[in-house]
Amino acid sequence: MRLGHSVEVVRAAEGALMARLPEGTLMQRAVAGLAAVCTQVLDGVYGARVVVLAGSGDNGGDALFAGARLARRGAGVTAVLLTPDRAHAGGLAALRAAGGRVVGVEDGPAVIARAALVLDGITGIGGKGGLRARAVPLAEAAHRSRAAVVAVDLPSGVDADTGEVHGAAVRADVTVTFGTHKPAHLIDPAAEFAGVTHFVDIGLGPELAGPVLEALQHADVAALLPRPAGESDKYRRGVIGVVAGSRRYPGAAVLAVSGALRGAAGGVRYVGPVGDAVLARHPETMVSSGSPHQAGRVQAWAVGPGLGDGADARAAVAEVLASDVPVLVDADGLRLMDPETVRGRTAPTLLTPHAGEAAALLGWAREDVEARRLTAVRTLAERLRVTVLLKGSTTLIADPDPDVPVRANPTGVSWLATAGSGDVLSGITGSLLAGSLPTRDAASCGAYLHGLAARVARGPLSALDVADAVPEAWRSVYV
Numbered sequence: 001m002r003l004g005h006s007v008e009v010v011r012a013a014e015g016a017l018m019a020r021l022p023e024g025t026l027m028q029r030a031v032a033g034l035a036a037v038c039t040q041v042l043d044g045v046y047g048a049r050v051v052v053l054a055g056s057g058d059n060g061g062d063a064l065f066a067g068a069r070l071a072r073r074g075a076g077v078t079a080v081l082l083t084p085d086r087a088h089a090g091g092l093a094a095l096r097a098a099g100g101r102v103v104g105v106e107d108g109p110a111v112i113a114r115a116a117l118v119l120d121g122i123t124g125i126g127g128k129g130g131l132r133a134r135a136v137p138l139a140e141a142a143h144r145s146r147a148a149v150v151a152v153d154l155p156s157g158v159d160a161d162t163g164e165v166h167g168a169a170v171r172a173d174v175t176v177t178f179g180t181h182k183p184a185h186l187i188d189p190a191a192e193f194a195g196v197t198h199f200v201d202i203g204l205g206p207e208l209a210g211p212v213l214e215a216l217q218h219a220d221v222a223a224l225l226p227r228p229a230g231e232s233d234k235y236r237r238g239v240i241g242v243v244a245g246s247r248r249y250p251g252a253a254v255l256a257v258s259g260a261l262r263g264a265a266g267g268v269r270y271v272g273p274v275g276d277a278v279l280a281r282h283p284e285t286m287v288s289s290g291s292p293h294q295a296g297r298v299q300a301w302a303v304g305p306g307l308g309d310g311a312d313a314r315a316a317v318a319e320v321l322a323s324d325v326p327v328l329v330d331a332d333g334l335r336l337m338d339p340e341t342v343r344g345r346t347a348p349t350l351l352t353p354h355a356g357e358a359a360a361l362l363g364w365a366r367e368d369v370e371a372r373r374l375t376a377v378r379t380l381a382e383r384l385r386v387t388v389l390l391k392g393s394t395t396l397i398a399d400p401d402p403d404v405p406v407r408a409n410p411t412g413v414s415w416l417a418t419a420g421s422g423d424v425l426s427g428i429t430g431s432l433l434a435g436s437l438p439t440r441d442a443a444s445c446g447a448y449l450h451g452l453a454a455r456v457a458r459g460p461l462s463a464l465d466v467a468d469a470v471p472e473a474w475r476s477v478y479v
């Protein structure tokens with residue numbers, strides 16, 4: 001499991017550890033890791049032109065010390081000091097002693113234009129607000145240049161705790177994070193500014209209090225996914241009911257069922273008006289056209305994709321929400337549901353909105369949901385007292401209990417932004433709910449497999465390609 005910790009928790013852990021170690025030890029651990037990554041990124045250190053952007057805090061200190069190490073190995077290192085009178089004294093002395101030179105902010109863009117590597121040490125976890133005006137031309141020059149941009153701890157200008165970006169920020173190719181990940185490394189838009197994240201262990205682990213964020217990895221998902229045992233039958237594995245599709249949108253039913261068949265359930269019931277289309281593609285589905293309670297035994301429902309606005313659809317959503325089994329609500333179901341009913345449910349409930357649907361439920365603008373994903377998903381989960389999976393460039397899963405860490409899905413790829421892929425996700429995830437996974441685990445494993453399936457299918461893909469690739473994705477997590 002990859003964990004994301006808040007700045008407050010990182011600082012407390014750092015304080016506890018520093019109290020027991022000789023002064024400067026932690027910074028030198030960070031610097032050693034940082035310099036090693038720079039060496040990997042550079043095509044040869046000797047003679048390489050390196051620019052260090054150094055702010056006034058310890059983040060600048062890290063960058064200056066790393067610059068000194070590279071200078072000692074023959075790199076031509078120039079430091080651009082944002083506040084020359086407040087630069088990190090030890091780092092600056094080390095850089096000078098190693099033969100590095102120092103220029104003012106005005107000369108920054110010109111030296112950056114000729115650099116092979118730019119080390120961004122403007123701000124780390126001490127950064128507040130977007131980049132200050134003096135730093136903005138440097139960030140722009142780094143973005144324009146052909147240099148590899150390596151961010152120290154965080155790309156300067158992003159908000160470490162939320163992944164929000166207010167104003168300008170440095171766009172890094174690689175970010176070297178110390179001690180643990182912070183939410184900004186795992187949540188867009190900041191995660192996109194961070195590029196590839198490289199973790200350097202400085203020994204904080206045992207000192208760190210609980211995380212605010214978790215990202216599952218293969219081993220975590222493998223441990224959570226159910227496996228049929230000798231005594232299994234379809235009801236012991238779990239049967240999922242899918243309420244989706246309409247005469248206008250029959251494909252949504254087919255896609256949701258195709259996902260559900262690849263989840264954990266032992267059987268899939270489809271309830272709705274387009275059973276013929278479902279059967280044509282998936283003959284193993286049990287279809288019925290009446291109302292959900294007439295469908296037969298179901299251990300979880302997925303309701304909503306392609307339902308449209310009809311009275312029958314609204315009634316079906318209400319009926320499913322009145323049941324005492326886990327319910328996943330997606331797409332049109334999110335508009336048709338009564339929020340008070342949702343809030344009052346005692347059986348597990350999972351909502352899977354994209355940013356637009358979450359915005360409608362919150363009364364926010366869509367852009368605000370995309371800019372503030374962590375706050376949006378938490379607010380919605382707390383308000384409606386249900387688990388919420390917010391889809392998009394970073395998929396986040398929040399429990400109604402604010403003390404439970406939010407999960408960030410690490411597998412998503414932008415090829416998933418294709419019509420109908422959300423319907424497949426509802427099917428997979430609902431099927432995991434039917435397979436008795438706790439709601440938050442079903443949601444995070446569903447998103448994980450869905451993203452992995454898109455990676456397996458590779459490149460331009462249709463929603464059905466994603467569904468078809470789920471079995472291979474599922475197998476691959478056991479390796």
Ligand SMILES: NC(=O)C1=CN([C@@H]2O[C@H](COP(=O)(O)OP(=O)(O)OC[C@H]3O[C@@H](n4cnc5c(N)ncnc54)[C@H](O)[C@@H]3O)[C@@H](O)[C@H]2O)[C@@H](O)CC1
Binds near residue numbers: 014058122124132204
């Ligand atoms: N906390 C830890 O466990 C460790 C921290 N280290 C480094 O120390 C960093 C934190 O150092 P600091 O607490 O000194 O804080 P930072 O160096 O992140 O930033 C503080 C300075 O930046 C300025 N600043 C704040 N917001 C700004 C903005 N928006 N634009 C421009 N300047 C701004 C402030 O005036 C302040 O002087 C970490 O990110 C990491 O790089 C590592 O050396 C080792 C371990």
Ligand SMILES: Nc1ncnc2c1ncn2[C@@H]1O[C@H](COP(=O)(O)OP(=O)(O)O)[C@@H](O)[C@H]1O
Binds near residue numbers: 395
């Ligand atoms: N830029 C992106 N990067 C990664 N995943 C994305 C991106 N955009 C969308 N997705 C994923 O694709 C799926 C789209 O679902 P949704 O928005 O419901 O579309 P539809 O209604 O067409 O099925 C979701 O799983 C979402 O997380």
Ligand SMILES: [K+]
Binds near residue numbers: 059152153154155
């Ligand atoms: K930085």
